[in-house]
Amino acid sequence: MKKYSLWNNLRWYIKYLRKDKPSLAWTASGLAIDKAAAALLGVFTPALLVGAITGHATLGQFAWLATLTGLGLALTSEVNYLLLTHDSVASSALRAAIELDFHQKHWDLDYDQISSGELQGLSHTAFKKGLSNTYAGAEAIYLYGRGMLVDLTTLIVFLATLSFAVPWVFALVLVSAAISYAGMSWYRHWYLQNNVKWNKLGRQQDYITRNAYALENGKDIRMFGMANWYHHHLDRLLALQDAWQCRNSVRRFLGEQIGQLAGLVRDAIVYGTLIVAIVRGSLSIAQFTLMFGMTNSFITLLDQLLTDFSNLQNASVDLQEVREFMNLQPQTPNRTLTEAEQKQLAKRPVTITFSHVTYQYPGAKSASLKDVSFTLKAGQKLAIVGVNGAGKSTLARLMMGLLHPTSGTITVNGLNANLLPLSERFALFAPVFQETIILAQSLANNVAMTEYPDLNRVTTALAEAGLGTFVKTLPQNTATPMTRYTRDDGVELSGGQAQKLMLARALYKDAPVLILDEPTAALDAIAENEIYQDYAQLAAGKTSLFISHRLASTRFCDSILFMDHGQVLESGTHEQLMAKDGRYAQMYQIQSKYYQPDAKEAIADGNF
């Protein structure tokens, strides 16, 4: 994995800042100047007042002095308050803007990229570490970066105005800070090496809690008395986590003590020298007050600077995954087609050819699709049947351009599909899957999948999919919000209705190739039959592919491919395949056995 340096991450963040929230640059600078002024005032005020008392000022002079310095402090605190009010919203808004780009990237990447386990892991970690909350990388980098700017400005002002007095004090403070930093680095180094194991424990704990809460687990957990099972795992995790926490905090305590000792020596020297100087008369009481205040502020500031710096480094580490993810690029070329190519692609109906296509999922041990060749002819209705895991869905994903062949070629109307821009390719297909995906948006948007639906066509598509009467019962017809994810007045659809909505979506798209990937598995027999009827209508005049492990679907198809273990084993019409008496025929017989009238003896026997 490429490592992005702190400097690189800062530059990246500043680019975002200038694009989306340029005001943050001004407020951060303002805060730095304000803080420096406040720190100077804070140190000078007591010294000035002590000076006034020892110099026997009049009450009036003293009062004026107190009022002026006091008002100065009040002003700095006002400015600080207002700038921070702006900053706290703006820095979160900027993190959210980065998160939006992060989400956009999910949709921009090719499906083969985003669907790989590795990238999903990367995305998950990137979000958790870099974007999930105020102290995640993409906001922490601002908070601590701003902190460092503020600390540094104040330190420089201090050095510039006062280093002429006793420069070695500052050197001493720096040395002790360096020792303190080394102590904490010793701890952090150990922590970074060990916290991976610790994170794993946290993940396991989260897993159990999440699953205990998840409603869909509730039934099995109760029926199988799993509380006890979980209890053992929780106990084990708790003991491990307690032990780790204790080791971790002892280490940190020890790391801190190195700095504490250095600080003790430093203070003894500084205070001792100041005392000697004042007893000898080379320092006035007011000067002593000033020096005392200065060194204390300087120590605090340096500590703060070191803390901010190490937090900034952490923020940079937390951004690694976000940076890596954001730098990914889609692999498919985004070129424009020549006119001849456009013409060829626009031919209807569409013909698709697979020649010697092999596909292996990234990280998989063996290929999911092996040397598959066939042609989906223009206007043909092709069924692909086979057991689970035979490679049917992989084949469909390759055809639509979600995945790209490891070897072999796919052509669309004779054009090499790999060279087509994905948007052109996706436009060719209207898929319906078993999983019904309903967006938390209006019904019309769900059908049209765009913000500007053609309402007439939406209504037609819904009616054709058999939802016409249902839509009329909805409070706002096609403008009714779907799902309760984001709105309490959203409408939840039943399984059958949702499947019909998916059909309406495909109808609205009106693409030349129809792909149905097991859309009826969750439906009852009557609903399934309705869908098949609708499908027959839908497929008229189009090229279509129907995937199922239920052989009933072959009824509407001109030709059948029988797949097993990633290979096409048999192909032909139903009659041809039955005549062949191969695997297809065997599968068909098993399924139809219980529907034949002569199967009833099985019951009478009571064997089953």
Place this chain on the structure above:
Amino acid sequence: MATSKNSEKTMPKQTVHRALRVVHVIQSLDPLAIPVEFLRALTTVGIPYLNIAFLGLVLNQLQQHATLPQMVLLVGLFLAIRYLLQLSSQWFAKLAEDHESGVNRRLTRATTEKLLTVSYTTLQDPDMRKQYAGAQAGQAFNGGMTSLMKDGMQDFFSLIIAIGFGVATLISLARATNHVTIWLNDFRYPLLILALLIFPIVVGSWSIHHTNQIQQELIRKIIPSNRRFTYFYHFTENMDNHEVIRLYQAAHLVMNNERNDNNEFFDELRKGYWQMAKFGHWPNLAIALAVIGLYILVGTKALMGIIAIGSVMIAVGYFQQLMTAAYQFLQQVGMYVNMVDYLQFYADFLALPDHDKSGTLPVEKRNDNEFAIQFHNVSFKYPGSDQWALRHVNLTLNIGERLALVGRNGSGKTTLIKLLVRLFKPTEGTITLNDIDIQKYDEDEYRSLLGVVFQDFRLFAYSIAENVAATTEPDRQRVWEALKVADVVDRVKRMPKTIDTPITTALSDDGVAVSGGEAQKIAIARAWYKDAPIMVLDEPTAALDPISEYEIYQRFDELIEGKTAIYVSHRMSSTRFSQRIVVLDHGQIVQDGTHTSLMAHPGIYRDLFNAQAQYYTKDRIKAARKKVAATTTAVAD
């Protein structure tokens, strides 16, 4: 329960009571946590006072022209005390952190275990879930128990200590008088100081009162936005969406929707923050003004020679600490009251009964598995719904019988199963086991009679063996047998660690992903492993392909072993394995008979059966294939 619509007007007594409840929860999780926090706060809070006192004492000594050895002694003493104080403060901070995170982990464990054991009705109660989610969100937003313990106690002790030092300073200032009778020397002087101290506190309370109101309003507005953030986050992570969104080129639609929500949220937030700022900036100003006044008041005494310069530093320093601590406390107290409010959820939640304790009867142990179940006029509505999911169901489940439940989607099949396994109680009517109401049995005992495969069964990311046995100590021999009965033994043998292979990589990197069909077979193995006398199978083969389905049917004898079985399926073919078929429609039993008897009459059963069977009837297939044109296409192998 955890919500407070009028937290502004909450009686202090009630708040104290609620705070004590939270303290009680913390104590029950870890009795040492609170004492350790107290020691940490005490040692941490003391350090600034020591620093102020040191400067004051040094100045006083210098003014009195102390000798070098005296001064060195003072510095040495100061450094030694401060070092010890810091050392103990850091050690207690370490201990406190151990206990804070310990309390958090124990709270998570306690709530998790509670979630696992409360009744299913409680688990799915939308109010409970809303409050749980609210408490979780509150924890994420404010840090929950940990920050209440850490910051809350620190602020509280800071205030107590600040008041102590403030009072002592005030008294010593009032005592320091000379013999001139002016206001500096009588009761008016301490009163004036007191007024200056109280002034920023009054301004602070006023400001906090208003900002709290705005904040509450803001939080109320923001909650739905948080829901939307979560939605978009999950939507983007879910791979199923990625296929559809790409193919329908709807990324633009999704992103615009998210962007609009996002903008709305930040507009709302910005408005709220600036409204709060209108009131929020006054207290700082008031403190600054009060400090000016204090300097003048105390300085006057020093100018007149009544007190030493160092005492001015100490007095103003301590007063400033007092005002800051008071303001800090006031500022946070609203949040702490809020936190105490939503942490009430844990107190309430952890006090819930482990499960429905209505029944205590043990189940009669029978070797003959003679368990007869009857539904007596059972009706049921889901909580919060006014639709009858089941209506007047009368059904006797005969011993050793295989009963198929058939019906369209939503006809009440799964609901009937849920009542049978006691996940829900009937709204009307009773279900009996051997003539005794099932609610009267001990819940765990009753459930031990049932081996269930639900339609939406779940496996977990532990080893296959643990999943099959649902315990950390599986009977390995029996696990293997169960896998064999469920026809998944060959697949498991091919896994790297056979039955010790974890399922999925969610928790272990050496985990193995299983397909939907394999998962279903493992769930079937789990039901067999339990060896319960009544088997309940709710669509156990929905995710299987026909051949696997067929193989499972073939093993039904082994799976059921002469037990009583209830079977729900959409695959009409499966009904052929049943001796009796009961058809449900709109929550009512409409048909009851055998395949032959039901096929003999028109009705839902025949419709359902024919709807599927038509595809397997030769003449119908031929009819549908009139226009078959294609011959064999190019095929590899």
